Amino acid sequence: MTEVTDIAKDVSKSKERTVVVPPCPSSVATAYLVLRGVVVAVVGAAMKDIDVSTLQPLYAKESRPTAKFGINLGKKSGDCVIELTESREGIDAILDAIQEAANSLLTQNLPIISCELKKKDLVQKYGEEILDAQHKKLPEDSPLIVSCIQDFVLAIPPSVPFLNTNEISKIVLEKNEPGSSSVVAGKRKAEITIKFVVTEKYDETEQSFVSPSLQVLSNFEPFKKISSLNERVIRCPEGRKLAAKLAQLKDSTSAATPAKVNMNNETPAENTDEAMVVNVEEVKGKIDYKKLVKEFGSNHIDEDIINQLHEMTVGKNRVPFLHRFLRRRIFFSHRDLGALLGAVQSGIPMYLYTGRGPSSESMHLGHLIPFLFTKWLQDAFDAPVVIQMTDDEKFIFKGNYDDQKGDNLEHFRQLTVENARDIIACGFNPQKTFIFSDLDYVGKMYPNIVRIWKAVTTNVVSSIFGFDGSSNIGKIAFPAVQAAPSFASSFPTVLNADRNSSHVCLIPCAIDQDPYFRMTRDVAHKLVPKTHRLGGKPALIHSKFFPPLQGAAGKMSSSETNSAIFLTDTAEEIESKIKKHAFSGGQETKEKQQELGADLDVDVSFQWLRFFLEDDDELNYIAKSYGSGKGEYWSTGAVKKRLVEVLQTLVKEHQDRRALVTDQVVYEWMKERCIL
Ligand code: TRP
Numbered sequence: 001m002t003e004v005t006d007i008a009k010d011v012s013k014s015k016e017r018t019v020v021v022p023p024c025p026s027s028v029a030t031a032y033l034v035l036r037g038v039v040v041a042v043v044g045a046a047m048k049d050i051d052v053s054t055l056q057p058l059y060a061k062e063s064r065p066t067a068k069f070g071i072n073l074g075k076k077s078g079d080c081v082i083e084l085t086e087s088r089e090g091i092d093a094i095l096d097a098i099q100e101a102a103n104s105l106l107t108q109n110l111p112i113i114s115c116e117l118k119k120k121d122l123v124q125k126y127g128e129e130i131l132d133a134q135h136k137k138l139p140e141d142s143p144l145i146v147s148c149i150q151d152f153v154l155a156i157p158p159s160v161p162f163l164n165t166n167e168i169s170k171i172v173l174e175k176n177e178p179g180s181s182s183v184v185a186g187k188r189k190a191e192i193t194i195k196f197v198v199t200e201k202y203d204e205t206e207q208s209f210v211s212p213s214l215q216v217l218s219n220f221e222p223f224k225k226i227s228s229l230n231e232r233v234i235r236c237p238e239g240r241k242l243a244a245k246l247a248q249l250k251d252s253t254s255a256a257t258p259a260k261v262n263m264n265n266e267t268p269a270e271n272t273d274e275a276m277v278v279n280v281e282e283v284k285g286k287i288d289y290k291k292l293v294k295e296f297g298s299n300h301i302d303e304d305i306i307n308q309l310h311e312m313t314v315g316k317n318r319v320p321f322l323h324r325f326l327r328r329r330i331f332f333s334h335r336d337l338g339a340l341l342g343a344v345q346s347g348i349p350m351y352l353y354t355g356r357g358p359s360s361e362s363m364h365l366g367h368l369i370p371f372l373f374t375k376w377l378q379d380a381f382d383a384p385v386v387i388q389m390t391d392d393e394k395f396i397f398k399g400n401y402d403d404q405k406g407d408n409l410e411h412f413r414q415l416t417v418e419n420a421r422d423i424i425a426c427g428f429n430p431q432k433t434f435i436f437s438d439l440d441y442v443g444k445m446y447p448n449i450v451r452i453w454k455a456v457t458t459n460v461v462s463s464i465f466g467f468d469g470s471s472n473i474g475k476i477a478f479p480a481v482q483a484a485p486s487f488a489s490s491f492p493t494v495l496n497a498d499r500n501s502s503h504v505c506l507i508p509c510a511i512d513q514d515p516y517f518r519m520t521r522d523v524a525h526k527l528v529p530k531t532h533r534l535g536g537k538p539a540l541i542h543s544k545f546f547p548p549l550q551g552a553a554g555k556m557s558s559s560e561t562n563s564a565i566f567l568t569d570t571a572e573e574i575e576s577k578i579k580k581h582a583f584s585g586g587q588e589t590k591e592k593q594q595e596l597g598a599d600l601d602v603d604v605s606f607q608w609l610r611f612f613l614e615d616d617d618e619l620n621y622i623a624k625s626y627g628s629g630k631g632e633y634w635s636t637g638a639v640k641k642r643l644v645e646v647l648q649t650l651v652k653e654h655q656d657r658r659a660l661v662t663d664q665v666v667y668e669w670m671k672e673r674c675i676l
Contacts, residue, residue: 021057024159027065027168028055031102031198033112033161035171037153038101039071039192041235042242043094044081047129047154048230049074054132055158058195066174067158068195081234082243084185084192085250088466091183092175093245098194099173101238105149110165114147114157122146122156130156152235170199176468187275187285280465281397283512283545289332296514298333298542301326305334308341313380323376325543328610331373333511333542335521340539343504344381348533350504351495352377353485355388356423358415359398363422364564365647366546368654369611371426373543374508378429383506384495384675385433387423388485389416392438396474413439420666422567425657430668432675434494438481441672444492445484448527452480455523464515483520486538487527493672500529504539511542547607549581567655571648578605578644586636587629597629598636605636605643612646 032055040050051072058066073080084094120140122130135144135156147161148154162168174180174195184191202208234240276285278292293300306326313319325331344350354374356367371387378385391412401407416437423435442449461467461476484490488503497503507517517540524536548563562581565574585603587593600606600623613619622642625633633639 021060024055024057024067024157025059025065025198025200026160026162027198027200028059028067029157029159030112030161030165030168031065031171031196032067032069033147033149033153033155033157034102034105034165035098035194035196036069036071036155037149038105038236039098039194040229041152042082042097042101042239043073043084043192044232044234044239045071045073045079046230046232048127049079049232051129052132052155054134057158065198065200066196068179068193070191070193073190073192079232080190081232082239083246083250084183084190085246086183086185087249088463088468089249090246093242093249094183094192095173095175095181097238097242097245098192099171101236102171104236104238106165106168106171108165110149112147112149112161112163112165114145114160116143116145118142119144126154130154132156151229154229167201168198169201172197172199176470178470278512280512280515287545289511289544292511293333296333296511296518298335298511298514298540299337301329301332301334301337301541305337305341308338312341312345318382319376319380323373323380324614324616325369325373325376325611327616330369330611331508331541331543334540335517336534336537336539337506337541339534340504340506343533348502348504350381350383350506351488352381352383352385353388353505353507353538354385354509355390355482355485356419357390357394358412358419359394361415361418362566362568363419364566365608365611365651366564367422368426368567369543369546370508370510371423371428375426375428377506377508378432383432385428386485386491386494386675387433387435388482389420389435389437390478390482391416392442392474392481393478396472396478409439413437417663417666420670421658421661422654424661424665424669425654427657433669434491434673434675435669436672437670440670442481444672445481445490448484448487448490449480451527452483452520452523453477455526456480456519460522461519464519479516479519482516483523486517486520486524487536489527494675496674496676502529502532504532504534506539506541508541509543510545512545514540514542546611547604549577549583549604551583551602551604565647565651567651567658569651571652574647574651575644578640578647582608582640582643584636586626590635593636594629594634597627597634598639600627603636603639605639609639609643609646612650613642 036052039045040047053070053072056068058068073084082094085091117125118140119131119135119138119142122144126146128136130146138144144156145160146154147157149165174197175182180195182193184193234243276287276291277283278287290300306322309326310322314321321327340350352374354370356371374385374387377383391409394415395407395409395412399408399412416439420435456479458476461479462471465475465479467475486505486507488495488497488501488505489499491497495501495503507513509517517538521537524534524538525532526536528536549565550563562577565577569577583602583604585599585601585606587596587598598606603626606622606626609619609622613622622633622639625631626636626639628634633642
């Protein structure tokens with residue numbers, strides 16, 4: 001048996017040389033072993049699949065027994081039994097289960113057997129996986145201590161642990177703070193990070209914390225049952241409870257109000273590594289719109305709805321044909337659109353509501369989509385339009401405060417005016433359109449905002465939007481502000497409406513805004529008369545995202561200048577961006593392209609033409625030619641050239657219209673007035 005003191009000396013000698021970090025307290029080493037085993041047992045992972053990071057010695061900085069480590073659960077989104085999730089409740093449930101399992105172990109009085117082995121012998125016995133990055137750097141003959149607890153832990157602790165698990169009294173996981181415990185459930189990476197604090201045992205008789213009782217064996221073979229560690233099974237009751245809880249959460253979210261949609265279990269979509277994420281703050285990954293409709297619980301726009309729309313608009317000679325966004329199902333999903341059209345047919349007044357969060361001065365092509373479509377709906381139904389500019393939202397989520405300069409709220413108010421120019425340039429009917437800044441107009445909506453506040457709990461908002469205790473209170477309050485314009489009574493002058501009004505409301509928006517309106521629809525009945533045709537619920541029509549230049553996944557971002565065409569770009573900029581950056585679905589060589597043709601689904605130039613080229617025949621012609629690699633549009637170059645022409649014309653016409661929008665014009669559009 002090696003003398004423990006020798007090891008301790010060795011350790012401290014090497015510490016003297018490298019200095020920096022004091023040795024890890026035994027309590028922390030013990031808790032680390034327990035947690036490491038418990039995480040794997042709870043989620044049902046196999047030791048051979050996991051990769052554990054080196055322990056971060058937070059105890060050195062914070063002078064309390066605390067540390068942090070991460071367990072990577074395998075490359076393929078958690079090769080483990082439990083299906084990890086990133087929803088707030090899901091993460092809480094996972095971390096709670098781990099904490100509970102760890103503490104229940106502490107009370108079981110389990111011996112911790114530690115044994116010293118040379119690095120090479122250790123590897124020979126248990127495989128490379130037992131080493132972490134730091135151990136791997138050590139010479140082959142270095143002595144290492146390996147510890148085991150029953151058959152659920154086998155690991156190299158950061159220092160010598162206690163002799164028994166019950167020599168520490170409690171383990172608490174720290175969560176909900178930046179840098180604390182977390183769960184990542186990506187398609188390529190599943191990781192649980194644990195930040196923990198140990199409560200050391202206080203010995204009443206000694207009037208001190210229990211001092212470490214150490215025992216290290218040199219030639220003991222305690223690890224016979226290790227094979228079970230290599231199976232993917234849940235190894236404790238807390239894990240089984242967690243599995244049930246997560247399944248239940250999954251059911252209830254897909255039935256009601258899913259917050260974040262992470263399609264981790266889908267077969268990976270082609271041409272993308274990222275998991276699909278769609279929520280109000282983030283859109284990324286390859287978007288599976290069918291799945292989105294299913295998860296959100298909305299409806300596809302089907303032939304019946306299209307026919308009904310056709311009859312009520314084109315059929316009344318208000319517009320020559322259905323908008324290309326409808327023909328091509330770029331607006332692809334809806335809620336209660338059929339019911340709304342029915343109400344309109346029976347003579348109930350309808351208004352349109354859409355909006356924009358003014359976060360940057362220059363808008364890009366993607367931002368135009370809802371406005372172009374809303375303008376068409378305005379013509380097609382001869383309906384009034386209200387447009388909300390959520391300068392308050394952008395300040396709450398993205399604004400800042402500087403001790404010297406103060407805050408930048410006024411900046412967002414200014415952006416409202418700049419963006420309003422672009423919106424006006426979309427060609428809305430000035431008599432029938434009201435654009436408003438929340439900062440100015442919120443007073444009129446306030447009674448409805450208060451009603452919505454009263455009807456929605458913090459838990460509900462937090463779970464829909466992923467807020468937690470660290471979110472500023474504006475974030476929690478804001479969704480009611482976006483909900484309020486869904487009720488005509490928020491516009492006493494503009495729509496000449498009051499609490500008895502029967503107006504129905506239709507909201508065209510990109511599908512990432514849906515969470516706001518699920519919340520709205522859930523409480524809508526409390527804000528309208530009992531006789532309201534849709535129970536007060538606004539109807540919705542959702543668009544797909546406009547893909548960024550670099551690839552047909554996610555949506556375009558204004559912070560990445562090369563991923564977008566801005567409404568301020570010159571003809572040359574448009575041409576060079578498309579030529580340089582538009583992702584091509586064409587083949588690598590001329591021969592292959594002429595033989596196989598391009599993949600139109602991932603080809604950005606073709607996808608953009610679907611959004612902006614009006615002529616169906618021409619679009620079909622291009623699709624046929626480019627898709628087969630034969631004829632006029634056989635090559636990416638030819639398709640890009642056509643796209644450049646289309647966009648140069650569109651942007652130029654927009655710029656010409658925008659140039660006419662003076663401050664005075666903006667003022668007129670934003671003045672509270674009746675638009676009926
Ligand atoms: N939250 C939206 C954004 O960030 C702006 C918005 C407010 C909106 N109300 C809306 C969008 C209604 C669509 C429909 O852009």
